Amino acid sequence: MEGFEIFIYICLVTAIAFFIVAMLLKRKKNDQFIGTIFLSFLLISVTIVIISFFIGGWSGMGIGLMGLSIFIGTIIGIVLTSLLQLFKIT
Known part of the structure; x- marks a missing residue:
């Protein structure tokens, strides 16, 4: 199963990127855009799967x-x- 770690890296980079963007938006009090970013990431992933x-x-x-x-x-x-929002860490 060599070579499949790239999919784990893609998953981790996506999770970290979404998390960082969400935290930056929360600090600037732009919480309404987090849902938009979430939907855009989901639409991109579903589009890629359909294209495949x-x-x-x-x-x-x-x-x-x-x-x-x-x-x-x-x-x-x-x-x-x-x-993090539930436990109010940030």
């Missing part, structure tokens, strides 16, 4: 896994942001 069905073959499967990694990273990022 039209490509087909191993390339399509790889692109689909990238879209799935972005989707999972977005969910992890929103959960972390929600947990």
Whole structure:
């Protein structure tokens, strides 16, 4: 299973990027844009997965896994942001 760590890295980078952007927006009191960013990340990941069905073959499967990694990273990022907001850490 060598080579699949790239999908974990994509997931982690997406989660960290979403988390950092959400924290920066909270500090500047622009909380209304967090939902917009969340929806845009989700739409991007779903679009990538849908495009992968039209490509087909191993390339399509790889692109689909990238879209799935972005989707999972977005969910992890929103959960972390929600947990920090729940416990009022930031």
